[in-house]
Amino acid sequence: GDSVTQMEGPVTLSEEAFLTINCTYTATGYPSLFWYVQYPGEGLQLLLKATKADDKGSNKGFEATYRKETTSFHLEKGSVQVSDSAVYFCALGGQRGGNKLTFGTGTQLKVEL
Amino acid sequence: NAGVTQTPKFRVLKTGQSMTLLCAQDMNHEYMYWYRQDPGMGLRLIHYSVGEGTTAKGEVPDGYNVSRLKKQNFLLGLESAAPSQTSVYFCASYTGLAGVKIGELFFGEGSRLTVL
Numbered sequence: 001g002d003s004v005t006q007m008e009g010p011v012t013l014s015e016e017a018f019l020t021i022n023c024t025y026t027a028t029g030y031p032s033l034f035w036y037v038q039y040p041g042e043g044l045q046l047l048l049k050a051t052k053a054d055d056k057g058s059n060k061g062f063e064a065t066y067r068k069e070t071t072s073f074h075l076e077k078g079s080v081q082v083s084d085s086a087v088y089f090c091a092l093g094g095q096r097g098g099n100k101l102t103f104g105t106g107t108q109l110k111v112e113l
Numbered sequence: 114n115a116g117v118t119q120t121p122k123f124r125v126l127k128t129g130q131s132m133t134l135l136c137a138q139d140m141n142h143e144y145m146y147w148y149r150q151d152p153g154m155g156l157r158l159i160h161y162s163v164g165e166g167t168t169a170k171g172e173v174p175d176g177y178n179v180s181r182l183k184k185q186n187f188l189l190g191l192e193s194a195a196p197s198q199t200s201v202y203f204c205a206s207y208t209g210l211a212g213v214k215i216g217e218l219f220f221g222e223g224s225r226l227t228v229l
Binding site for chain 1: 117144146148153154155156157158161163169171203205207209215216217218220221222223
């Protein structure tokens with residue numbers, strides 16, 4: 001079945017550092033790929049998405065490119081801020097009945113001054 | 114806008130007790146979902162619904178029942194709670210319109226359940 005593998009956290013960075021969170025996936029067909037973010041005490045929010053190979057999703061300075069050849073969707077940001085501290089989830093799906101998503105285990109990011 | 118609202122936010126149960134979590138959405142969404150979030154396991158789908166009066170099993174449905182009697186509400190029931198059901202439960206909704214914003218789920222703030 002479908003699955004998503006994310007790098008384990010927590011990831012601790014200094015403010016203005018470069019961020020990469022790795023995500024690889026296994027799926028049949030051509031799923032859409034997503035990054036969701038969960039701030040402390042809140043539910044998940046969609047951060048960005050890509051619906052086909054070579055698409056780049058971007059939002060709030062974050063980017064991720066749908067790489068079919070490497071089955072990856074790595075999240076990047078050039079300069080992180082303390083306010084980016086959260087848990088980031090990679091997910092795939094949306095292609096079959098029910099629009100069900102399969103989530104990775106999440107990566108906690110801590111940004112320090 | 115309220116979006117997706119879950120009640121209660123916190124609950125402590127004893128093994129064998131029953132309870133119901135309520136999810137309400139005010140966006141006229143067709144699809145609704147219940148996920149559980151556990152450390153190191155991410156989010157796992159319990160049950161979902163693609164419209165009023167319909168329900169379907171997700172990845173981890175055992176020990177839970179659901180009902181979608183009204184479009185805006187999706188109830189998650191635990192008939193006989195077990196410690197393994199200690200978790201944070203999230204409800205989510207999706208518009209369901211064909212081809213519209215695939216995968217863009219709206220989540221509630223979560224309900225933390227502890228079973229002793």
